[in-house]
Amino acid sequence: MKVLVCGGAGYIGSHLIRELLSLPNYEIVILDNLSQGHSGSIPAGLAFEKVDVRDKQKLEQVFSKHQPDAVMHFCAAISVEESVVDPLRYYDNNVIGTIYLLQTMNKYKVKYFIFSSTAAIFGNPEIIPLTDDASTKPINPYGDTKLTVEKILGWSENAYGIKYVCLRYFNACGAHESGEIGEDHDPETHLIPLVLQVVLGKREHIKIYGNDYDTRDGTCIRDYIHVTDLATAHIKALEYLVRENKSQHFNLGSGEGYSVNEVINAAREVTEHPIPAIVHPRRKGDPPVLIAGSIRAENILGWTRKYDSIKKIKKVFVYLKINNAALPAIQAEIIHKNTII
Ligand code: UFG
Structure with a gap:
């Protein structure tokens, strides 16, 4: 199975790559615009494309060249506070970028999509702990961009047959046991x-x-959840999609x-x-x-x-x-x- 990991040089994406590499059945292609990701986190020998998902032409070239079977999508602007100050940048990056990705997937008949969603879609929850089907009412643009993508995914499955899993992360934390990679944003807000x-x-x-x-x-x-545990959930989610061919969303918290x-x-x-x-x-x-x-x-x-x-x-x-x-x-x-x- 060939997996295109969009945002694979970032915090969670780079930990996912380490987990994929430990398994025999996966071929990996990393796509990242390196706006937040680090080229140093990309393991030697892996296919890497420095591309922004909003560059449709280059995105198509990547799909045409590598012909992936599945896409994992980690690219996003992620600061809650910044999204309140500059919401349009968030819709541009998080929503439009994902639309281009889904359009390209549809064109190249790629069927499986794993999406980095977030606890921020829940807003101010009435009942804690949040269940997987708790109601979604984001209170910041960041959360709304992610919920918008979740809705787009539902309709895309209906229209184009793209099967997806939304993983709603709570607060990612920690670093890889090797000490080689960890959390390092610029500017840091976490x-x-x-x-x-x-x-x-x-x-x-x-x-x-x-x-x-x-x-x-x-x-x-x-709710702080270790980044390596988040990474393994992505692999389980892809296995589930291939096995069950059914879309679903999951909370990932502790x-x-x-x-x-x-x-x-x-x-x-x-x-x-x-x-x-x-x-x-x-x-x-x-x-x-x-x-x-x-x-x-x-x-x-x-x-x-x-x-x-x-x-x-x-x-x-x-x-x-x-x-x-x-x-x-x-x-x-x-x-x-x-x-x-
Ligand atoms: N905080 C401070 N001081 C700081 C930074 C943060 O008090 O300097 C507080 C925040 O106000 C918040 C808590 O620490 O109450 C956690 O803040 P983070 O910025 O570390 O994380 P967030 O909860 O804002 O957001 C993170 C991710 C989101 C995700 C969310 C899910 O960035 O993508 O967790 O819970 F949606």
């Missing part, structure tokens, strides 16, 4: 890598966006949430760095609590989380090895602590 930047002396303090939410300590609560304060405290404990924190006003578009059950993924895909111990948020930091070369000291410390936590 809590955990920002906390680590404080530890590394790259920023003076961490901002806490709001401590007046209706949560146990007033800060937002998120069923447990941690507050912003708890994440920062865990980092303090593991790194023994004071990590100064300053409370700021709420960030636009942030829901107070997002936690998911993943019952459907467990039952139908047979997905299990290898990093279940990540339930203890301290382990998130233990697994973090972002950008190996730049972080030897902190990594050594983190790895050392791993033996005593």
Whole structure:
């Protein structure tokens, strides 16, 4: 099976590639515009096309050249806050880019599509943990772009027979066990890598966006799920599509949430760095609590989380090895602590 991995040089895509490489049956082609992805994360010898999915002509050339059997689509702008400030960029990148991809798939008769969806489609959930069929009401443009694509997929299946799986990620975290790849966005907006930047002396303090939410300590609560577990879910999803030929959506979470304060405290404990924190006003578009059950993924895909111990948020930091070369000291410390936590 030949898989075209769009966004394969990015955070989650690069971890998926590592998992695919460990299996015998997959041929991999990576497509990435390298706007956020890192060329250094692409394993030597793999086919790589530096293409933006919105460049229809080049996209067609990639399909014509490689003739993939399936597409996994990780390319997207991903900042909730930025999407509120510049929504059109988000619809352009996330929706229009996916439309071009689906049109090209249809033209080249590619039948299977795995889509990186998000917890942000749920908005402010009424019931926690979110179930797989919880109602979707995004409260920021980012979430709406992903929900729009989910709807487009439903109609595309109906019209063109493209079978798809939507994987609704909760908060991806952690890094590959090898330490070779991890989370590294520019600019970085995610809590955990920002906390680590404080530890590394790259920023003076961490901002806490709001401590007046209706949560146990007033800060937002998120469900952190290890990036390698997210990666394995994609392979299970593709196996499922080929086996069942049925479209479906799945939540990918751990069923447990941690507050912003708890994440920062865990980092303090593991790194023994004071990590100064300053409370700021709420960030636009942030829901107070997002936690998911993943019952459907467990039952139908047979997905299990290898990093279940990540339930203890301290382990998130233990697994973090972002950008190996730049972080030897902190990594050594983190790895050392791993033996005593
Ligand atoms: N936060 C801070 N300070 C920071 C950064 C973040 O307090 O410097 C807070 C945020 O306000 C939020 C929490 O930490 O309450 C997590 O924020 P992230 O930016 O790390 O992640 P988000 O929950 O905003 O979004 C992430 C992904 C989305 C996905 C969502 C699903 O970026 O793509 O998780 O829960 F939709």
